[in-house]
Amino acid sequence: MNLFEQTNWPEAFKPLVEKYKGKQHPLHYGNIYQLLVMVVLSAQDNDAHINKIAPDFFKKYPDMKALAKANTAELTEALSSVRFHTNKIAWLQDIASEIKEDKNIPTTLKELTALKGVGRKSANVIMREAGVQAEGIVVDLHVVRVAPRLGITKGKNADKIEKDLMAALPQSMWADAGMAISFLGREICRPTNPKHSECVMNTVCEYCQAHKS
Structure with a gap:
C-alpha cells in the first residue's frame, strides 16, 4: 500500500497532535x-x-x-x-x-x-x-527528517515538505502539526534506533512498517 497516497492523514495525525498539544516550546521565552x-x-x-x-x-x-x-x-x-x-x-x-x-x-x-x-x-x-491563525507549518531539522519517514511527504527540503504537509492536513492542524512532528523527532523518532514501540504514529508510518523486526 502507498501510505503517502492512501492514508487519511488528518485522522492519523490526531493522536500525535494531541500528545504534544500545549507542550512548552524548546526555547524558554517569556514573551x-x-x-x-x-x-x-x-x-x-x-x-x-x-x-x-x-x-x-x-x-x-x-x-x-x-x-x-x-x-x-x-x-x-x-x-x-x-x-x-x-x-x-x-x-x-x-x-x-x-x-x-x-x-x-x-x-x-x-x-x-x-x-x-x-x-x-x-x-x-x-x-x-x-496564538494567531497559522498560515504555514513549522518545518525545522527534525521535521525535515521525520516527515518523509512517516510517508506524508517525499520532499527533501523544507519548502517542499511544508507544502506537502499543508496539502495533507487541514489548516486547523497547521499550528500544532509541525511542532508535534519536531517533538516526535526529538524524543522518539531519533536518527538512529527510533523507538517504534513508543510511537503513536507506528501504524501509519512507512519507515516503521519497513523496519519491523
Missing part, C-alpha cells in the same frame, strides 16, 4: 519579544545554548526599545558565544530599529518574513506561540 530574538539567535546554533545565554541578555535588553539603543560593541560582548553572531547582531539591530517597541511586533507571515533573519520556519513558530 513574543524574547521569542523573536531567540529564534533569530538559534538559527544554526542550538536551543539549549540560546536558553542558557538568554536570561542575562534579557536583563540587559528587556524589550525592543532597549535593544534598539544597544550598540554593536555591547551586543557583541553579550552574544559572542552565538554562532554567526556578527550577522545576527546586524539583523537584530535592523529589526529593533524598524519595530521600535514590543507592541509593534507583527504576527503575520508576510510581515514576519520581511524582517531580517526571520524565515518561514521562525515566522511559523512565532505565530504559533502568539
